[in-house]
Amino acid sequence: MGVTIHFQGTLKNAKMVYALVDELIDISKSMNWHWDVIDEDWSKPSTAKLSKESDVTEIVGHLSLKGISINLHPDCEPLSLFFNSTGRLTNPMSILLGQDVKKRKQDDYSFVKTQFAPPEVHITIVKLLKYLKQRYMPDLNVIDEGEYWQSEDKEKLIKKIAFLNDKMAEISVILSEMAVEAIEKSCEKLAAILEERLKKML
Numbered sequence: 001m002g003v004t005i006h007f008q009g010t011l012k013n014a015k016m017v018y019a020l021v022d023e024l025i026d027i028s029k030s031m032n033w034h035w036d037v038i039d040e041d042w043s044k045p046s047t048a049k050l051s052k053e054s055d056v057t058e059i060v061g062h063l064s065l066k067g068i069s070i071n072l073h074p075d076c077e078p079l080s081l082f083f084n085s086t087g088r089l090t091n092p093m094s095i096l097l098g099q100d101v102k103k104r105k106q107d108d109y110s111f112v113k114t115q116f117a118p119p120e121v122h123i124t125i126v127k128l129l130k131y132l133k134q135r136y137m138p139d140l141n142v143i144d145e146g147e148y149w150q151s152e153d154k155e156k157l158i159k160k161i162a163f164l165n166d167k168m169a170e171i172s173v174i175l176s177e178m179a180v181e182a183i184e185k186s187c188e189k190l191a192a193i194l195e196e197r198l199k200k201m202l
Contacts, residue, residue: 002115003161005125005149007089008108009133009140014042014087020136021068024081027128034071036078040064042085046095063092072124076117079125080110081132089137114146115165119158122146 011017021037028035040063047061067082084090091110114122126148133140142149146157 002113002164003122003146003157004111004113004115005122005129005145006109006111006143007129007140008110009089009137011083011087011136012138014083014085016136017066017083017087020081020132021066024068024070028070031072036069038063038068038082039066042066048092048095050096059092059096063095065090065092065095073117073121076121076125077111077113079112079128082110109143115161119146119154119161122157122161123148123154 011020021039025035025037027033042064044062044064046064048059048063049061050057051060063082065082065084067080069078069080069082071078080092082090082092089108089110091108094108112125114125126142126144129140129142129149133142144150146160147153148157
């Protein structure tokens with residue numbers, strides 16, 4: 001739950017990934033953003049998998065992707081732009097989950113949650129995606145839960161973020177109260193109580 005930007009698209013030419021990454025590194029340097037680059041061999045099949053050691057889960061192996069991940073703000077998820085050998089934006093989780101991206105490309109969105117960052121971060125990401133659409137990915141499709149992509153209305157975005165923050169705070173209170181009830185109720189009863197309280201809240 002929270003304001004998220006979902007996006008999918010394909011580079012005009014897969015080799016443009018190098019120019020895109022170089023340009024985003026330059027932008028990141030000028031904005032003091034941290035970035036990480038992936039430049040893996042597209043000719044090798046993916047061997048990536050999730051590995052968990054202690055409390056840390058990480059991706060190990062070969063993803064067969066190229067691209068960049070940018071951290072714009074500590075309260076925002078990284079903006080990840082990773083491409084497969086056809087130049088298509090690819091969410092690493094779809095590879096890890098074994099999805100056939102060619103068959104399910106309509107469902108394969110990359111995403112970045114901006115809910116807890118300042119609205120300006122959300123706006124910056126949207127403007128960056130609009131630029132990438134114009135220069136590199138004419139078919140870029142964006143679903144913006146903050147509606148800024150469509151409207152460029154900052155006030156609407158701020159209201160949407162505030163509304164969701166309020167609702168998440170209410171849910172947090174409900175879950176805290178239910179933690180006490182959990183001692184004496186079954187999972188099924190707790191699920192029914194939660195559903196009923198959420199209906200009243202919304």
